[in-house]
Every structure is written in structure tokens, then in C-alpha cells.
Amino acid sequence: DQQVKQNSPSLSVQEGRISILNCDYTNSMFDYFLWYKKYPAEGPTFLISISSIKDKNEDGRFTVFLNKSAKHLSLHIVPSQPGDSAVYFCAASAVGNQFYFGTGTSLTVIP
Amino acid sequence: DAGVIQSPRHEVTEMGQEVTLRCKPISGHNSLFWYRQTMMRGLELLIYFNNNVPIDDSGMPEDRFSAKMPNASFSTLKIQPSEPRDSAVYFCASSPRMGGRETQYFGPGTRLLVL
Numbered sequence: 001d002q003q004v005k006q007n008s009p010s011l012s013v014q015e016g017r018i019s020i021l022n023c024d025y026t027n028s029m030f031d032y033f034l035w036y037k038k039y040p041a042e043g044p045t046f047l048i049s050i051s052s053i054k055d056k057n058e059d060g061r062f063t064v065f066l067n068k069s070a071k072h073l074s075l076h077i078v079p080s081q082p083g084d085s086a087v088y089f090c091a092a093s094a095v096g097n098q099f100y101f102g103t104g105t106s107l108t109v110i111p
Numbered sequence: 112d113a114g115v116i117q118s119p120r121h122e123v124t125e126m127g128q129e130v131t132l133r134c135k136p137i138s139g140h141n142s143l144f145w146y147r148q149t150m151m152r153g154l155e156l157l158i159y160f161n162n163n164v165p166i167d168d169s170g171m172p173e174d175r176f177s178a179k180m181p182n183a184s185f186s187t188l189k190i191q192p193s194e195p196r197d198s199a200v201y202f203c204a205s206s207p208r209m210g211g212r213e214t215q216y217f218g219p220g221t222r223l224l225v226l
Contacts, residue, residue: 043217
């Protein structure tokens, strides 16, 4: 069963607006989370991470929020740019364990 | 750095044929992962190696799948016999070590189509 879920297969946003991508997980032992970005015909590339000791991590236009009680994390992109159009995967792991990935959300930023 | 190298990039084969996917991890990385991407299940971990030793192959779908890592710079994923439901994109990834929080670096993937 999927331990990491991305319930929105796709999202469209106007350039300059905020993109919010969501991810839910079921395993309370997960304590480290990452977001990967994937362009067509390429492998996923690391975007941003967050440890469970934090509830927010920011890197430029990208911010990840973690709500441990809700087992939910989200990726905010502000402002969104056409080059952000890609598939975004969230991933989670417990200590010393493998990463579990979601099914991905395809983001389209409309110029 | 060339990054993770996978070959072939595309493979079209007929049901029942043997398929071999190849991966060269980033030099110096001690952990290697094979993933399969499908629309329904996203990125699924098939197997991972630490220092060339298979650690967990519980994600391998069935006995038709096998993976080897004969040395630190090469790994193969073999499907024999292949079936149409094996059609997917297969990614290889490597990381400096397992158990830590190091990022995994993915190759470009092999798109497999089994007719």
C-alpha cells in the first residue's frame, strides 16, 4: 500500500502566482522528507528537504512545510515560473531506511 | 562528473524476451537503487545495494526480475521473461551511502515497452 500519497495528479498555475503541492504519508516513523523535480526524459533531481524536527524549510522560491500531527507536507513555489513546469515527487524515510515516493504531481505554469 | 549513466535509454521488446538494463553509478557512491515508475504507483523501489551487496529486494515484483552489482561501478537489472505489464520507466540512482540523509542522484531512466 502507498505510504506516501500525492492525491493531485496535476496542477495548473498562472506565472507569478503561488503553486502549492501537497503530500500525505501514513507511517508515523517517517522523519525525513524530500521533494524531487522531474523534467520529461530526465531523472528526478533533488529540490528541497525537511527533517521532522522542523516545520518549515525555505530555499529561495521554494518552501516546504511539515505538519507532523496531520502527516502532511506541502511545497510552496512563489512566484511560479514557466521553468517550474515539471512533475514533483515527495519522498519520505525513517532512520536508516529506504525512501518511499509518491505518485507525483504534474505542475504546469502558464505564462 | 557524468552523473548516473543508464543504458539503453529506450527498449522495445516482445513478450517472453529477456531484457537487461544497465547502470553506472556516480564514482565514489556506495549505495545503488533501482526504481520503477508507473502512473499508478509512482516511483517504486525494486532493490538497493550497499557496497555492492543487495540489502533489500522486497520490492522486486517476482522471480522474473533479478539484479546484480558485480562491482562498484556497474549494476544490471534483468527481466526474464518479460511481460507487457513490465512496461514502465526504470531508474537507477546512487547516493554516497545508505542510512544517512544523502540525496539520491538519478539517472535519466530506461523506457521499456514490452509488446
